[in-house]
Amino acid sequence: MTTNQDQRRPRIGVIPGDPSGIGPELIARLIVHPGVRERAEIVLIGDRVVLELGMAQAGQTFELVPFEPQGRRDEPVLAGLGWFETSTIAPEAIEIAKATERSGASVLATLNLALDLARDGDIDAIVFGPFNKAAMHLAGLKFADELHHMGDRLGVTEYLSELNTLDGLWTSRVTSHIALRDVADAITEEGVAEAVNLIDRTLRRSGVSRPRIAVAALNPHAGDGGNFGREEIDVLTPAVEKLADQQMSISGPWPSDTVFLKAKAGEIDAVVTMYHDQGQIALKLLGFDRGVTVQGGMPFPVATPAHGTAFDIAGQGRADVGATVAAFKVACDLVENWN
Structure with a gap:
């Protein structure tokens, strides 16, 4: 018998990554990429200023419709695209192509919110734009990489x-x-x-x-x-x-x-x-x-393009969305086969 669970599309939480790099542009390109919004419900997690910066860099536009987390997955995201608004960085604090403490703090804040939403059942998986580890360490990252930060926040004890x-x-x-x-x-x-x-x-x-x-x-x-x-x-x-x-x-x-x-x-x-x-x-x-990089050992799928923040082309509208689309598809596949 087919159930509502069987018919439900994956719900993917998407964060733009480092505001100073190509992440915002990549996420804007991902949202309008053919077939993406048909494959899964998407919840964007980020500041309006960062998401609109990405739209401007990509030459794309889409509506930011607020998403209200309920701690459950029985209510669909309207139009398949919702926005969980954050306030992590001021517009004047975004310095394109630079590793800064403020961009690193924005990354950590949006990542933590995405982890909380996944832990609470509001999203099934996370896809994130490229992070810059130097910026994250400037902002207080206590681990060698974001994976072990995630594991620590969620209390993961597995490898x-x-x-x-x-x-x-x-x-x-x-x-x-x-x-x-x-x-x-x-x-x-x-x-x-x-x-x-x-x-x-x-x-x-x-x-x-x-x-x-x-x-x-x-x-x-x-x-x-x-x-x-x-x-x-x-x-x-x-x-x-x-x-x-x-x-x-x-x-x-x-x-x-x-x-x-x-x-x-x-x-x-x-x-x-x-x-x-x-x-x-x-x-x-x-x-x-x-x-694609997958964060192995997490209690839910987390994926990101395997390349970095590409400061050499950041803000120029030239970022290739291929690896980001691939990360999105891998996350969807993992959600559908997780159990």
Whole structure:
């Protein structure tokens, strides 16, 4: 029997990101992009001045109709587009193409409100325009990244890690925002298992019934039998074998300079990488304008374009909306398959 729950479209909370970057322009382009408002109900969360700035930069207009949260999802958003008004930054405080404390504070305030709305059941997922970590740290961000700020605000105790996806290929990381010199010491069997389990669970939530996962090596030529390091022998191979014993479709460790060729050929669904740039470089070369970051381990989907605030083109009306549209679609897919 079809229920109202079955017929309900996802409700996506959208925040513009750093007012000084390309986020406001991207969100304005997203709202008018063909098919977006048909796919999901949208709740914009932000200041009028920031959203209208984005419209002006994008050369687009749409009406900002107030949205009143009810703590429930049984009332549809009128016309599929609502606006949860905030007041986080004065017009004169917005400095285009600069990392400022005031823009960082605006980001944190709108992000926190979006998290509260998702926690309370008013929205199903969050999509945000690019953040600038330097600005957020100027404004008091106490964590290395926004993901761990989100987890702290929501009291999440599970493993958290950014995931990246492009055209159906996913990556996770055993280590993320740490110095490269610290990576080898931070790689453990437990860390590998956490990264693998997170991406396996997320892929299943995106609709992949049995994800095929490859683990990347840390060292050149996968350590060359121990000549170039022992992490593959002492940590990675035992971790992969234990996960395979749990009936996962997993292989590796594969040399990191060839594992993405397997991914490109469609032989695997996901690559578990050892450090931040190992996977990011590959995905961004495969399609910078389509890459998406998913905040892995959150209790609801959170997605954003994988690129940054692009201060070099901010305010010029030249931002490519491709990755933002892709983030929106990933968030919708995750909502529809979450349970």
